[in-house]
Amino acid sequence: MSAQSLTVGKLAQVTGVHVETIRYYQRRGLLRIPSRPMKGIRRYDDSDVRRLAFIRHAQQLGFSLDEVAQLMRLDDGTHCDEARELATGKLADVRQKIEGLRQIEAVLNRLVTRCESEGGHLCCPLIDALYVLSGQAPTRPPNA
Amino acid sequence: MSAQSLTVGKLAQVTGVHVETIRYYQRRGLLRIPSRPMKGIRRYDDSDVRRLAFIRHAQQLGFSLDEVAQLMRLDDGTHCDEARELATGKLADVRQKIEGLRQIEAVLNRLVTRCESEGGHLCCPLIDALYVLSGQAPTRPPNA
DNA sequence: GTTGACTCCGTAGTCGGGTACGGACTTAAG
DNA sequence: CTTAAGTCCGTACCCGACTACGGAGTCAAC
Numbered sequence: 644m645s646a647q648s649l650t651v652g653k654l655a656q657v658t659g660v661h662v663e664t665i666r667y668y669q670r671r672g673l674l675r676i677p678s679r680p681m682k683g684i685r686r687y688d689d690s691d692v693r694r695l696a697f698i699r700h701a702q703q704l705g706f707s708l709d710e711v712a713q714l715m716r717l718d719d720g721t722h723c724d725e726a727r728e729l730a731t732g733k734l735a736d737v738r739q740k741i742e743g744l745r746q747i748e749a750v751l752n753r754l755v756t757r758c759e760s761e762g763g764h765l766c767c768p769l770i771d772a773l774y775v776l777s778g779q780a781p782t783r784p785p786n787a
Numbered sequence: 788m789s790a791q792s793l794t795v796g797k798l799a800q801v802t803g804v805h806v807e808t809i810r811y812y813q814r815r816g817l818l819r820i821p822s823r824p825m826k827g828i829r830r831y832d833d834s835d836v837r838r839l840a841f842i843r844h845a846q847q848l849g850f851s852l853d854e855v856a857q858l859m860r861l862d863d864g865t866h867c868d869e870a871r872e873l874a875t876g877k878l879a880d881v882r883q884k885i886e887g888l889r890q891i892e893a894v895l896n897r898l899v900t901r902c903e904s905e906g907g908h909l910c911c912p913l914i915d916a917l918y919v920l921s922g923q924a925p926t927r928p929p930n931a
Numbered sequence: 932g933t934t935g936a937c938t939c940c941g942t943a944g945t946c947g948g949g950t951a952c953g954g955a956c957t958t959a960a961g
Numbered sequence: 962c963t964t965a966a967g968t969c970c971g972t973a974c975c976c977g978a979c980t981a982c983g984g985a986g987t988c989a990a991c
Contacts, residue, residue, distance in 0.1 A: 723911035767867035776844040
């Protein structure tokens with residue numbers, strides 16, 4: 644059931660990507676804009692379905708749309724090195740994020756545990772700690 | 788050298804938080820707005836310095852500004868349980884993010900490794916894989 | 932008493948990845 | 962032939978956390 648000659652609506656349906664999002668990707672240059680035959684409706688095919696899958700997969704691995712565009716431009720079999728470099732960089736980013744989150748996890752876990760044991764009668768050790776906290780956790784916590 | 792009677796500029800200087808950001812926090816209700824004596828200039832003190840530190844620390848642990856506001860409202864010693872609940876929830880979030888990133892790391896690592904060994908002559912295994920990738924990685928990859 | 936730095940305040944813009952709206956058009960079904 | 966659904970297109974809006982701008986007022990030094 645591979646797809647040939649789909650309308651945007653159908654393309655959206657089979658890929659699970661909203662019509663507006665498809666148009667957004669086209670504006671961003673991630674997806675071709677098929678010509679419209681005599682002012683008619685644009686038609687999409689299997690290659691568009693595949694491209695949308697590519698975009699989704701790359702996004703799931705943490706690539707931004709700009710990076711996805713870069714990757715697509717490298718898709719001619721002769722730029723394997725560059726693609727690998729991009730992925731290697733992303734892998735480093737991911738590992739760094741994991742490390743940052745682990746530090747956060749440790750601090751948060753310590754605070755919660757302390758709070759549970761010391762309990763809150765007249766003060767909450769957790770909230771008190773937030774005023775003071777030394778620079779253990781990364782300076783760039785959320786996202787980045 | 789604790790601070791008393793600072794101007795916004797000085798407060799910004801000692802806390803490292805930009806003046807505009809301080810005003811933004813005030814608009815969001817995270818920081819008090821001292822009254823201005825006879826149309827003069829607003830004065831800040833040590834408690835404001837401490838509050839800004841609180842905000843920064845909580846942010847570093849991944850709390851949004853709305854959550855920081857919540858935490859601050861709980862700072863009277865009698866709401867330790869609620870605060871702990873917030874932190875416990877955040878801890879769960881962080882762990883989930885770590886798990887997601889670990890899956891991403893694994894996939895990315897596999898792709899890069901495969902790409903290195905198979906090398907790119909006429910095709911790049913990495914890019915080819917992005918078209919196909921089965922749903923291994925989390926559906927919500929970046930941030931979230 | 933003037934100059935220049937700083938403050939106050941409202942409003943608007945930034946980034947990334949979309950989502951929503953609305954009018955004009957085309958197309959398929961009845 | 963009409964009507965309803967779907968398409969096309971531009972534009973504006975959303976989130977969160979800021980950042981920038983610009984005019985008016987204030988304050989301290991010289």
